Amino acid sequence: MTVMGAPLLRDLVAKYRCIYPSEDSAFDGDGYVLTVREDRTLNYLEHRNMVSREIVFTPPDCVAHLTSKSKFGRLGLSFLNSVKVHSGFVGRLALELVNLSNERTPITIRQGDPLIHIEFMRREGPPEPYSGRYMFQFMDDGESSMYVDTLSKGFPELFRREDLERRARERVVVEG
Numbered sequence: 001m002t003v004m005g006a007p008l009l010r011d012l013v014a015k016y017r018c019i020y021p022s023e024d025s026a027f028d029g030d031g032y033v034l035t036v037r038e039d040r041t042l043n044y045l046e047h048r049n050m051v052s053r054e055i056v057f058t059p060p061d062c063v064a065h066l067t068s069k070s071k072f073g074r075l076g077l078s079f080l081n082s083v084k085v086h087s088g089f090v091g092r093l094a095l096e097l098v099n100l101s102n103e104r105t106p107i108t109i110r111q112g113d114p115l116i117h118i119e120f121m122r123r124e125g126p127p128e129p130y131s132g133r134y135m136f137q138f139m140d141d142g143e144s145s146m147y148v149d150t151l152s153k154g155f156p157e158l159f160r161r162e163d164l165e166r167r168a169r170e171r172v173v174v175e176g
Contacts, residue, residue, distance in 0.1 A: 004062075005030065015154075017055070017057060017150060018059065018120070019055070020143075030117070031117050031118050034053070034115060035052070035053045035115055036050045036052060036053055036109055037050075038111055041106045042106065043099060044106070045098070049094045053111065055091065055092055055147070056118065058130075059088075059120075061122060061127055063085070064119065065085070066093070066116050067079075067083065067116070075107050076101030085118070087129060089129075089132075090147045090151065091135060093116075094137070097109075133172065145168070147168075
């Protein structure tokens with residue numbers, strides 16, 4: 001597997017909305033820097049799930065990996081998620097964070113703060129798209145419909161429209 005540079009990722013974003021919405025300034029050469037939907041303060045030892053502002057779609061021939069920005073790591077914020085986004089997944093990411101500050105002080109993350117790097121890599125072998133219950137998570141009806149169209153038209157051999165529509169209706173909509 002090879003990490004895609006920003007020019008290749010920009011092409012995927014233009015073609016499939018792999019990151020939506022996207023901003024040119026958030027491409028960082030080896031990927032993209034995700035932000036969160038809302039401001040949140042984590043007290044010492046507090047664990048919270050935060051949701052990415054951006055929707056992520058990992059094409060079936062790719063896998064994405066996440067790493068936290070060192071700015072927040074230096075403050076003591078720890079990122080607990082597994083660091084993989086499955087091929088074929090589409091949705092906002094639930095970012096599991098905990099404040100482990102040595103100073104035991106609160107850490108505030110604001111909407112728009114650069115928080116998580118996402119890097120896309122080409123995977124080898126036949127595609128096996130994500131089939132779990134978190135497909136289309138934290139997306140509204142319009143966003144889900146947009147991606148049902150993108151997936152069923154762009155990858156008709158892997159994604160049946162009827163199945164995608166059912167999964168969009170059953171999506172996780174409440175933050176946990």
